[in-house]
Every structure is written in structure tokens, then in C-alpha cells.
Amino acid sequence: MPEISLPKDIRDDVLTVLYRHVGALPWMTMTGRMKSRYYTEWIEDPAIGGQLADYQTADNMRVWLKDGPLKEYARAIEGVGSYARYTTRRLSTxxxxxxxxxxxxxxxxxxxxxxxxxxxxxxxxxxxxxxxxxxxxxxxxxxxxxxxxxxxxxxxxxxxxxxxxxxxxxxxxxxxxxxxxxxxxxxxxxxxxxxxxxxxx
Known part of the structure; x- marks a missing residue:
């Protein structure tokens, strides 16, 4: 996974917006094909891809999204890991x-x-x-x-x-x-x- 070095405020903004979008979807039960189209939408979203554009190419953004915050989402909704703080909802304990x-x-x-x-x-x-x-x-x-x-x-x-x-x-x-x-x-x-x-x- 390409590591994207981001200023903390931009990273926080991107992850907060991204997880808000993911939280509004039945992400955990969606197929890979169903998820795939959202990667493109989010890369084109000014609040996500727009903020990442100064630091990485669109192709690498997609890999980062998939192998970083979206791969970690299952752990985050359990309250585990560094991404947990960005979730808008979590699973019951x-x-x-x-x-x-x-x-x-x-x-x-x-x-x-x-x-x-x-x-x-x-x-x-x-x-x-x-x-x-x-x-x-x-x-x-x-x-x-x-x-x-x-x-x-x-x-x-x-x-x-x-x-x-x-x-x-x-x-x-x-x-x-x-x-x-x-x-x-x-x-x-x-x-x-x-x-x-x-x-x-």
C-alpha cells in the first residue's frame, strides 16, 4: 500500500468525511463489485480526492482508500485501531x-x-x-x-x-x-x- 504523507488536519478531514459516507452504507455486507464504484465517487469528491490530489495520484488514492481506511473499517467499528475515532457508528459490544x-x-x-x-x-x-x-x-x-x-x-x-x-x-x-x-x-x-x-x- 502506498503510504500517503498528509498534514494531520487534512488527514482528519478526509477520514471523517470518508467514514461518514461509509457509515451511511451497508458496507459490511456489500460485495467487492458494489464497493468498487464508490472508490471512484470518493476520489472525485472534492472533500476526499480533492484534498488528497496534492499528495498522490488518483490510482494511488484508490489503493490507499482500499488497503488503508476501508480495509480497517471492520476493526474500526469494533472500536479497535487508529481509525476507530473517525467512525460515525459502531457495533454493539x-x-x-x-x-x-x-x-x-x-x-x-x-x-x-x-x-x-x-x-x-x-x-x-x-x-x-x-x-x-x-x-x-x-x-x-x-x-x-x-x-x-x-x-x-x-x-x-x-x-x-x-x-x-x-x-x-x-x-x-x-x-x-x-x-x-x-x-x-x-x-x-x-x-x-x-x-x-x-x-x-
Whole structure:
């Protein structure tokens, strides 16, 4: 990814406007082709590409947008990483869906949240369990992460696949995923996550 050296005020302005646009779209469930046309729009937008034009070519702007702030968007809406401060909305916290699937006595262990994929350690005061989560397109990554934990932990890891808005995971796909999870010795659960407003700062 070409690194664009920008004055802080311009970088902040560009990222704030960009994430406001992204936040108004169902970005996390859009296909690559659907996303592609927005890259062109944003490069031509005076508030985004117009401000970047003094520092980079249009081709490199596109690569920077795709491999920088837009690649990091999934982490940013979890409140993770340097781009998180620019988001206009974030996903509900893991505490919420953790208690939905395991019960109110379960909590995220402080300072245990990590990434690649998003994960944490949970406890009910007696037992600790590894939990990782992501959208349906991350299922393979979630399985690999959980299996790596399963070989060294006594408790069964949990994979959480979440949906957003009107997103639906076909029953046949869920059946296959459950079969894979069972074969690998991990638990699989599905949840619907909420969006929460966030003020960029």
C-alpha cells in the first residue's frame, strides 16, 4: 500500500468525511463489485480526492482508500485501531451478545479483547472460555482461530457469526457450518448485532 504523507488536519478531514459516507452504507455486507464504484465517487469528491490530489495520484488514492481506511473499517467499528475515532457508528459490544448466548453470569475478562480475528476470554467466575466473532465471510478464519485454541484449552471455544440488518445466512450454509464446527470440536452460535451511534473525535 502506498503510504500517503498528509498534514494531520487534512488527514482528519478526509477520514471523517470518508467514514461518514461509509457509515451511511451497508458496507459490511456489500460485495467487492458494489464497493468498487464508490472508490471512484470518493476520489472525485472534492472533500476526499480533492484534498488528497496534492499528495498522490488518483490510482494511488484508490489503493490507499482500499488497503488503508476501508480495509480497517471492520476493526474500526469494533472500536479497535487508529481509525476507530473517525467512525460515525459502531457495533454493539461483545458483552451484549456474550450474555445473549451464554447467560447474564458470563462476562468478558478485562483486557482480553484482541483481533485477527476479534476475540476475547470470557468467564462466569468458575470457567473461562475463548470466544471469537466475525461476519459470515470470516467463518474460515474463525474456525482456524478456534481450533488453535481447542488443542490447548480444556474448555470448548465458541465461534460467533453475526449478521447485520436484513442480512440472512441460508439454512443450508448454517447446517454446513455447524457440521464443520462440530467436527472441529468448537461451539458455533449466530447472533444479530446492533449499530450504535458514535461521534467522531
Amino acid at each position: 461483545p458483552d451484549e451478545f456474550l450474555q445473549e448466548i451464554l447467560g447474564k453470569e458470563w462476562q468478558v475478562i478485562p483486557d482480553s479483547i484482541g483481533e485477527k480475528p476479534m476475540h476475547c476470554q470470557t468467564t462466569n467466575g468458575h470457567t473461562a472460555r475463548y470466544l471469537c466473532w466475525g461476519g459470515q465471510r470470516t467463518f474460515k478464519d474463525l474456525v482456524w482461530a478456534a481450533v488453535n485454541q481447542a488443542v490447548r484449552l480444556k474448555s470448548r471455544p465458541i465461534i460467533v457469526v453475526y449478521t447485520l440488518g436484513d442480512e440472512v445466512i441460508p439454512a443450508s450454509q448454517q447446517e454446513q457450518q455447524h457440521a464443520i464446527a462440530e467436527h472441529c470440536g468448537v461451539e458455533l452460535r449466530y447472533v444479530e448485532r446492533r449499530w450504535e451511534n458514535h461521534t467522531p473525535h
